[in-house]
Amino acid sequence: xxxxxxxxxxxxxxxxxxxxxxxxxxxxxxxxxxxxxxxxxxxxxxxxxxxxxxxxxxxxxxxxxxxxxxxxxxxxxxxxxxxxxxxxxxxxxxxxxxxxxxxxxxxxxxxxxxxxxxxxxxxxxxxxxxxxxxxxxxxxxxxxxxxxxxxxxxxxxxxxxxxxxxxxxxxxxxxxxxxxxxxxxxxxxxxxxxxxxxx
Numbered sequence: 615x616x617x618x619x620x621x622x623x624x625x626x627x628x629x630x631x632x633x634x635x636x637x638x639x640x641x642x643x644x645x646x647x648x649x650x651x652x653x654x655x656x657x658x659x660x661x662x663x664x665x666x667x668x669x670x671x672x673x674x675x676x677x678x679x680x681x682x683x684x685x686x687x688x689x690x691x692x693x694x695x696x697x698x699x700x701x702x703x704x705x706x707x708x709x710x711x712x713x714x715x716x717x718x719x720x721x722x723x724x725x726x727x728x729x730x731x732x733x734x735x736x737x738x739x740x741x742x743x744x745x746x747x748x749x750x751x752x753x754x755x756x757x758x759x760x761x762x763x764x765x766x767x768x769x770x771x772x773x774x775x776x777x778x779x780x781x782x783x784x785x786x787x788x789x790x791x792x793x794x795x796x797x798x799x800x801x802x803x804x805x806x807x808x809x810x811x812x813x
Contacts, residue, residue, distance in 0.1 A: 615706075616705075617709055617733075620796075622674050622675065624797075624803075625675050626673040627670070627804045630771075633659060633771065657807060663772060663775060667771040667772035670771040670808075672768070675766055678762065680757075681789070682793060683765060686790065686793070689773075689780075693768040700754050705740070705761065708760055709730075709760055732758075733760065781793070
């Protein structure tokens with residue numbers, strides 16, 4: 615068992631230039647095309663959330679807590695595929711900062727090893743259940759929501775735009791906000807006109 619941080623990795627993207635190309639192809643406006651005009655066109659689409667943003671796709675490899683993954687699943691305009699929790703026997707956990715920050719005087723005898731000790735206990739009971747005949751699908755009920763899961767999220771630039779508007783908000787769940795900010799930074803590298811300027 616070990617504690618880990620959430621992580622994201624951009625594993626595929628289509629060129630930002632395709633956003634401008636799809637629009638120009640529809641209106642046969644290639645004679646007006648240059649790098650500056652493409653940038654202005656893309657910025658217009660970004661400002662208005664227009665459909666050409668649907669032609670550039672980004673795919674992320676995500677590792678986060680089960681609790682955060684449930685929040686991410688709510689965004690149905692993404693194609694998503696997540697590892698089944700019954701395969702999380704390695705027991706990596708994501709633990710939010712406030713659990714680590716509880717003053718020792720308030721732990722009521724739990725000691726400085728909290729929350730690791732609580733997670734270790736859950737891991738022990740999960741392993742015991744498996745060794746004594748419980749099926750993986752049943753034993754996973756003993757796994758806390760902090761267990762790390764890996765998955766993939768694929769969406770268009772417009773889908774990512776909508777996602778970032780919601781999940782980078784300071785009101786969002788802290789872990790999902792952390793993940794969204796990391797994703798935005800990754801996409802900003804390959805789609806600088808769409809997401810290059812960090813908030």
